[in-house]
Amino acid sequence: MAKIAIMGFGTVGSGIYDIIVQNSKKLRRNTYGEEIEVKYILDIRDFPEHPQKELFTKDFDVIANDPEITVAAETMGGLHPAYEFTKSLLLAGKSVVTSNKELVATYGTELLELASQNNVNYMFEASVGGGIPVIRPLHQDLTANKITRIAGILNGTTNYILYQMFTNNRSFEDALSDAQAKGYAEKNPAADIEGHDACRKIAILASLASGTAVDYRDIETDGIVNITLDDVKYAEKAGSVIKLIGYADFLPGGRIYAVVSPMLVPRSNLLSSVNDVYNAIMVTGNCVGDLMFYGAGAGKLPTASAVVADIVDCVRHRERPKKIGWEKPEGDINASRDDVTFSYFVRTPDTSDNVNDIFGSVKFISEDGNERVFITEKLGGSDAEKAFSALSSVTTALRVLD
């Protein structure tokens, strides 16, 4: 019998409880027959109507000090006290699984090291892509590969908004209101629409794929707030859509270039077909080529099902923890923006002649009226910036995902 605690009884935490109670027999197939039982649920709120209200506690120490507890699921969200609780549990020799991307992106390196020192697991499948299996496959199934690139639609809210803009010709503001009405976006949507959520997720994926910690604070992050229906119109004319992409390029010598930005995605790239609130992560390995993992990036049961898979994995590997994670890098691993090149999708009121003078060969999407819309050859970051500043002005400039 493996006794566990759930910390934080919100959407995901209550989903974990439901899945464990309903599927305890099925889960045994993967735990060498050991049953998983929820012994505590930690929450500051009261749940007097809950059928097992005796499980609830407001006292974290009850969990930390109970030697029967071997695994805890942290679904509280936020950095504090989730960080302190996780640390205490790992130090007490208990494995912790989490859906808390902010915590993993901020304190993951330290918590992973602590888990390793204490011979327990710290697992975080649900922190990226909700219910999509991607952390474990990256670690385990792609073990024979050097990962060369990751490009992901990592945020469902922004994907929904962009999908509405493309499919129903809704403005950004209208699509955002709709997303809020449907519960896909929060009242304060900044973390989603400004790209911060996707930034934390690509930092986690890049760290895992490279084995060295990528600090999310080093990642240039741009959201979708400036995307207009004119951008949509010309993107469509270019046979493309616009997606918010969390991107990481793994360069020789262990250096990494990561960015979060809306990008032009040609219809020939499968990521362009990922609609609605869905997420998808395209991973390129030197042996396997392109793989894509697609599914629900959020939601109660999808996310909870990923956390439960981690709980099962912890129960299986209690005696010999897995080493899913990364370490502190030696020296600076950040590549410069000049180490990678992108084509750019550009809108400008400047003349076609000036565009040709500045960029050399470009592919014009439109030269009508007051605007020139074109796609450049591949440019390094400084060269692109220099060229943009030579134009009279730039309405839009987006990287193109190839």
Add this chain to the structure above:
Amino acid sequence: MAKIAIMGFGTVGSGIYDIIVQNSKKLRRNTYGEEIEVKYILDIRDFPEHPQKELFTKDFDVIANDPEITVAAETMGGLHPAYEFTKSLLLAGKSVVTSNKELVATYGTELLELASQNNVNYMFEASVGGGIPVIRPLHQDLTANKITRIAGILNGTTNYILYQMFTNNRSFEDALSDAQAKGYAEKNPAADIEGHDACRKIAILASLASGTAVDYRDIETDGIVNITLDDVKYAEKAGSVIKLIGYADFLPGGRIYAVVSPMLVPRSNLLSSVNDVYNAIMVTGNCVGDLMFYGAGAGKLPTASAVVADIVDCVRHRERPKKIGWEKPEGDINASRDDVTFSYFVRTPDTSDNVNDIFGSVKFISEDGNERVFITEKLGGSDAEKAFSALSSVTTALRVLD
């Protein structure tokens, strides 16, 4: 040090050798530091130019009798002697990993039981979807889910042919010749184009997802040889493409309905965007909803990278084997064709009035000239057959994937 044998030095076998030799240090990250070394390569052919020609043997018993060998990769293909070799190795307490879908689909149940009895692993990630991680994710990441449906593009050759028919308006015969010229199809393409390859793969996936053996010989299997450019034209008119789909529906009470058939796939379904020789498997779980796994379904290094991931997993789990597999079912688990319903895409020379009389409400795609093309409401298998035989004749009838 984990010493392994590679049996069959063809495309996949030589890929395994290359990956292990080139990545031995990286692989240690996942084997608790243990190095993997190739000790034998079994092949009936001579490889006098190979840099390690001392590894080659033609004598299987050398491998079976060497106590140092703990894992063997079987990439010989075919049923015999792969079956006998695998059995001997499992009985000798050695784990076996394989890319041999025919063997897994035919003797998997027996070999899995044998592995379990001898406390070793029998793993087969590469037998379905080549380099795509799907077997381990189904088992491990979706452990909290009851799988309700699988729909997959499981054969790259037929996907390439259909893609050429849709994109370049090539006839089936032309597209097949092209696939053969490119090395995507064999000289005798029957196993691919008649659906037998996809049939074995959906049998493996359905067995794994349900935990009970699904016999591939019980699966109704239809290939793509009768698909014409007229079918393509009307499918496009219906906003759809045609894909060869390996399909399994998991019904209450543990019964399973499986079929391999070309199906109409609406553009709104992500499977419709899986182009060229790529494979993709859409898995629906009761918690997680729809997931899709996409990538290269064949090829030397993609497939070899999946086999190497299994080798690593075997090395990790030598002392406590994983239970990835299924068991013999108790009684008949095959659902009847009347337990599931599909809409059908139908072409007939019969009149619109007769179509309406026979099918009630249908959605006409075309009523021009000598032909009526329409999509029916959802029908059970017997009802559909009865309706088709009431028409004067049926040019095409394909299930619609929803």
